Amino acid sequence: MISRVRAADLLPLAVLSMRGRPLRAALSTLGIAIGIAAIVGVLGITRSSQADLLARIDRLGTNLLTVADGHSVGGEEVPLPEHAATGIARTGGVRRVTATAGLARVAVFRTDRIPAYRTGGIDVRATDPSLLGTLDGQVATGVFLNEATSRYPVVVLGHDAATQLGIDRVDAGTRVWLGGHWFTVAGVLQPFELAPEIDRAALIGRPVAAEYFGFDGHPTRLYVRTDTARTALVAGMLARAANPAEPSSVLVSRPSDALASRLLVADSVTALLLGLGAIALLVGGVGIANVMVISVLERRTEIGLRRALGAARRHIAVQFLSESLLLSLLGGAAGAALGAVATYAVATSRGWETLVPMTGVWAGLTAAFVIGTAAGLYPALRAARLNPTDALRTS
Amino acid sequence: MSDVVLRLENAGRAYPGTPPVESLRGVDLTVRAGELVAVAGPSGSGKTTLLNLAAGLDRPTSGTIRLAGQAIDGLSDRRLSGLRAYALGVVFQQFFLMDHRSAVDNVADGLLYRAVPANERRRAAADALDRVGLAHRAGHPAGRLSGGERQRVAIARALVGRPALILADEPTGNLDSAGGAQILTLLRDLHADGVTLIVITHDATVAAACPRRVDLHDGRIVADTGRPT
Numbered sequence: 229m230i231s232r233v234r235a236a237d238l239l240p241l242a243v244l245s246m247r248g249r250p251l252r253a254a255l256s257t258l259g260i261a262i263g264i265a266a267i268v269g270v271l272g273i274t275r276s277s278q279a280d281l282l283a284r285i286d287r288l289g290t291n292l293l294t295v296a297d298g299h300s301v302g303g304e305e306v307p308l309p310e311h312a313a314t315g316i317a318r319t320g321g322v323r324r325v326t327a328t329a330g331l332a333r334v335a336v337f338r339t340d341r342i343p344a345y346r347t348g349g350i351d352v353r354a355t356d357p358s359l360l361g362t363l364d365g366q367v368a369t370g371v372f373l374n375e376a377t378s379r380y381p382v383v384v385l386g387h388d389a390a391t392q393l394g395i396d397r398v399d400a401g402t403r404v405w406l407g408g409h410w411f412t413v414a415g416v417l418q419p420f421e422l423a424p425e426i427d428r429a430a431l432i433g434r435p436v437a438a439e440y441f442g443f444d445g446h447p448t449r450l451y452v453r454t455d456t457a458r459t460a461l462v463a464g465m466l467a468r469a470a471n472p473a474e475p476s477s478v479l480v481s482r483p484s485d486a487l488a489s490r491l492l493v494a495d496s497v498t499a500l501l502l503g504l505g506a507i508a509l510l511v512g513g514v515g516i517a518n519v520m521v522i523s524v525l526e527r528r529t530e531i532g533l534r535r536a537l538g539a540a541r542r543h544i545a546v547q548f549l550s551e552s553l554l555l556s557l558l559g560g561a562a563g564a565a566l567g568a569v570a571t572y573a574v575a576t577s578r579g580w581e582t583l584v585p586m587t588g589v590w591a592g593l594t595a596a597f598v599i600g601t602a603a604g605l606y607p608a609l610r611a612a613r614l615n616p617t618d619a620l621r622t623s
Numbered sequence: 624m625s626d627v628v629l630r631l632e633n634a635g636r637a638y639p640g641t642p643p644v645e646s647l648r649g650v651d652l653t654v655r656a657g658e659l660v661a662v663a664g665p666s667g668s669g670k671t672t673l674l675n676l677a678a679g680l681d682r683p684t685s686g687t688i689r690l691a692g693q694a695i696d697g698l699s700d701r702r703l704s705g706l707r708a709y710a711l712g713v714v715f716q717q718f719f720l721m722d723h724r725s726a727v728d729n730v731a732d733g734l735l736y737r738a739v740p741a742n743e744r745r746r747a748a749a750d751a752l753d754r755v756g757l758a759h760r761a762g763h764p765a766g767r768l769s770g771g772e773r774q775r776v777a778i779a780r781a782l783v784g785r786p787a788l789i790l791a792d793e794p795t796g797n798l799d800s801a802g803g804a805q806i807l808t809l810l811r812d813l814h815a816d817g818v819t820l821i822v823i824t825h826d827a828t829v830a831a832a833c834p835r836r837v838d839l840h841d842g843r844i845v846a847d848t849g850r851p852t
Contacts, residue, residue, distance in 0.1 A: 229702065229708075229709045229710070230704075231704035231705040231708045231737075233736060234739075234740065236741070237735060240741075244721075244724070248721075529719060530721070533715075533719045534735075535680065535704070536678060536680060536707065536713045536715075537707070537733060537780075538705065538708020538709070538736030539708075539736050540700050540705075542700075542701065543736065616681075617680050620715070620719075
């Protein structure tokens with residue numbers, strides 16, 4: 229003849245107490261809910277944004293390298309040799325190369341009535357028709373330069389430059405005042421994520437640059453597409469290939485590295501936010517423990533009655549522990565749902581694919597379970613230790 | 624003897640202090656199956672201590688107590704609790720019902736610690752409520768019942784597991800005279816049906832209505848109408 233409780237009765241017992249004090253139950257789960265929501269939300273939003281970033285990096289390609297002129301050890305400007313592109317094109321692993329040259333003293337305006345100092349920060353660059361292919365870019369409207377138009381006063385505007393000049397469509401009569409000459413606008417480019425300097429540029433052909441502005445043929449920046457697998461190797465060889473005489477003055481960079489570094493930054497921010505979520509969880513656990521301790525004090529009569537009805541100490545302990553666990557798990561579930569909704573909302577508003585990390589959800593629920601157990605342990609033992617005659621006397 | 628439900632032999636309960644407070648000392652009491660015993664005495668006479676010992680809620684500091692044939696001294700907490708769950712029913716002066724739960728659910732709790740499935744508990748609870756004349760109130764929240772009805776629900780809860788012994792602590796103490804009389808009639812009816820009852824009371828009317836009366840004073844039995852001479 230030993231006292232026993234069916235496992236199936238534990239949940240109704242725990243629910244019973246919560247139904248008696250629904251507001252208190254809701255408030256006491258709030259801390260856990262906020263903690264789990266923060267963890268799931270932070271993980272979900274970070275994953276969604278990282279997935280988007282990775283997809284963008286993937287789409288843009290990691291095999292684009294840029295070669296720019298730099299300075300010598302003595303601090304003097306060292307221009308790239310005129311035939312730098314040829315040297316680079318001969319390098320193994322290079323698929324395409326296109327040279328561009330900034331025309332320092334040439335500015336572009338919407339009309340010839342605009343004062344010369346209001347350049348709007350738009351660069352004029354001389355380049356080849358192959359630039360679009362090398363950058364894997366797209367024309368938003370109109371066409372890009374070709375062998376023919378490169379010889380005439382024709383310009384293609386980068387995305388930001390077109391916006392700056394107030395040009396949103398291209399027709400036969402669209403012209404800009406470039407370096408003191410009227411240039412016909414042939415097209416406007418889509419933004420280039422990996423080459424923002426092109427977005428801010430007005431691009432003209434190298435022949436017309438030479439003819440109108442005395443361009444000497446020295447490039448200032450080259451864009452290089454490589455075999456993806458050999459990108460790092462090629463990057464190491466480009467300086468010497470571009471300027472064998474002074475390779476140390478050549479700047480070689482990989483624009484996709486800037487995007488990839490954002491992943492690392494995001495990781496460190498995530499760690500910080502997860503830490504805050506963990507603190508919220510801890511506070512939530514303390515809140516539940518507090519509510520459970522108060523509950524034990526308030527329910528001395530019930531504890532005494534249950535002992536009189538045949539409950540052993542362990543049954544009282546298990547009852548209070550299951551209440552604490554239930555509160556915690558409900559908070560955990562609400563928090564996970566809230567985190568998922570927040571992730572969905574943020575991802576949708578930013579145009580990312582929603583990624584709710586299930587590991588985060590499970591980790592959150594496991595944390596809620598552990599916290600519920602830890603928070604309920606002391607009150608449960610305290611309730612179990614209560615002497616039934618004392619418990620009944622206090623009423 | 625097999626029909627002995629409760630036996631206290633030289634039982635005592637002292638509480639620590641200087642000097643120790645002896646609530647009960649040298650009590651010998653035997654209650655057989657089918658008896659209705661009133662334990663009467665003034666405040667501080669040890670009635671509640673006797674109830675706590677007889678209900679297995681406390682252990683004696685001297686002497687022995689046998690409940691339903693088992694000595695409670697050496698029993699583990701779980702076994703002593705099992706004894707309370709299976710062999711005992713307790714009715715309290717304050718009813719101790721869960722007000723927001725229905726009468727039938729309150730009564731069904733009397734079987735919770737016997738691991739009886741929920742539907743069986745409710746079926747037995749409905750029968751017990753019928754037995755105390757409250758079948759029509761089964762679904763009502765306990766908090767909305769009258770005092771007399773609440774005490775009947777509490778009696779049904781003590782009765783639901785058909786225990787060997789029901790202990791009632793001042794069962795009419797919180798009721799008006801009409802309600803008290805009804806409860807007393809119910810207890811006598813149950814006794815007539817063969818239920819063994821010990822009623823702790825300081826009410827002379829209640830004590831007089833019981834076939835056997837045990838008087839306590841200063842922790843000792845000073846009179847017992849059922850003591851064999």
